[in-house]
Amino acid sequence: MNANGQSAVFGRRKEPHTVIIARGDEIRHFTVRPWMIACLGSIVAAVVVGYLLATSYLVFRDDLIGATTARQARMQQAYEDRISALRAQVDRITSRQLLDQQLMETKVGELLARQTQLSQRHGRLGPILERAETLEGISPELQNPTPTVPADRTKPEDHAAIVGDKVMPELAALASIGGSSEAPAFSRWSTRADLPVGASSADRADKLFGAINQSLQAIETEQLQRITRLADTTYQNADAIKDALQAAGLPVDADFGKDETDVGGPLVPIDRATLFDTKVKELDEALDQLDHLRKEARRLPLANPAPGRAVTSPFGVRTDPLLGTAALHSGMDFRIPLGSPARATAAGIITKAGWNGGYGRMVEVDHGQGYTTRYAHLSRVDVAIGQAVKAGDVVGQTGSSGRSTGPHLHYEVRHDGDAIDPLRFLRIGKKVEKYL
Known part of the structure; x- marks a missing residue:
């Protein structure tokens, strides 16, 4: 080992960094070793990375929440729109049904009114x-x-x-x-x-x-x-x-x-x-x-006093059957058997009933408006003066009483006492018979 205490095997050794802090008379020093720097750098890097990760998370989380919220809002709006459309459709259907029902009730009311009107018309x-x-x-x-x-x-x-x-x-x-x-x-x-x-x-x-x-x-x-x-x-x-x-x-x-000839007026x-x-x-x-x-x-005396019987002498001028001279025949003679019924030709009141000169047994009926009828040469009179008769009633039985040559019925029609041709009345009676 040398004097500096360095290893000869590994060569020259680096001295650690020393941090000296002097404060007045007090002096402090720290030795900063490499592992400490590495640990401090790792901690700082970890803090920075954690901060960045946290920041990114918060940012992305807000975006995700916003997107999710927006999507939910869109879905809710779509649901609400769909519900509104369905509600509107239901309202339209309900309104149409109500309108159809009101229209039907109106039409039914009109038809019932017309039916009632027809029933009332039928009653009238x-x-x-x-x-x-x-x-x-x-x-x-x-x-x-x-x-x-x-x-x-x-x-x-x-x-x-x-x-x-x-x-x-x-x-x-x-x-x-x-x-x-x-x-x-x-x-x-x-x-x-x-x-x-x-x-x-x-x-x-x-x-x-x-x-x-x-x-x-x-x-x-x-x-x-x-x-x-x-x-x-x-x-x-x-x-x-x-x-x-x-x-x-x-x-x-x-x-x-x-x-129908005299007509006129505005068109209404x-x-x-x-x-x-x-x-x-x-x-x-x-x-x-x-x-x-x-x-x-x-x-009016329109009926035939002897229906189906032949006329033997009409009204007018003729040769008198007894004298053979021209004379006025004031009535019509019908050939009819003795005892046949003589019937009134219209309703009226009996004014004469009995013997009347050349008429023999005669009945006279007053029909009003100046019209009278006579039934002469009867064998029997079946009515009395003042009696009311109807058309077709029997006033007597035919015969040959009075100025007569044989059984027949002499029939006269008079108006205000004047003799009228009975044939005119008989012809009218034929024409209007079906209407009477």
Whole structure:
């Protein structure tokens, strides 16, 4: 070993670093060895690396948390948007169902109102139809203006209650359809609606409403048409009676009834209800006119006192059967066996009943308006003065009393005491017989 204490084997040894700290008289020194420096460097490096790692962790953690939060926010927003869309869709469906239900209820109400109107019309037509049924010469189909639905549209049982007093089952069921996809009211109509099996209730309801509406319109139209035809036929019958009476010069109220030549006025459109009321009123007026003319015609002696019997002597100038000279025959003679009934040709009051000179046993009937009829040469009188008789009542038995050459019926028609040819009345009676 040398004096410096260095090893000769390893050569010259480095001396460790010495740190001397002097503070006044006090002096301190530290020996800094290499391992201490290495440890201190390692500690510093570890602290720096730890700081960097911690900083990076915090930075990346904030980014991850922010990204996760943003992703969750986006997912929540998407869920909320989806929920809002579904809620809006549900609201739209609910609103549409409510709207469809309100629309159905409105349509059902309208159909029920029309059905009630038709029932009321049917009730109003009842009394008029009873009057029309008493008329002769009118087609039977015109006496029943309450139509049925055509077979190519619906079956009879489907609309049995349209014009009756009950509400149609289909309408009652439609009132509670609501938003359901099926309804019992569609069971009978779905096959005739020409719709797919999976069609919605609204589509099937619209088709059903259309079919019922067409049926109701058909009924209304048919009612109006038949009422119009019945009124026209009634007017034609009344005009036929009036024309026949006027052509024969018999009294008739010329101002009564319908005058089709003097017309005019502004055009005022009317609805179907007003049109129906107008047609019913027109029909009622036509029936009134026909009744009036029938009553007027029945007061006149238009019937044949001896139907099917031959006329042996007409009205007018002839050779007197007893004297053989020209004389006026004031009536018509009918060949009829002794004891046959002599019938009144119109309603009236008996003014004479008994023996009356050359007439023999005679009955005179006053028919009003100055018209009288006489039935002479009777074998027996069956009525008394003041007695009321109707057309066709027996007033006596035929014979040959008075100025007569054999059994027959002498028939006269007089107006204000003047004799009129009875043949004119008989001809008119033939023309208007079917209307009376």
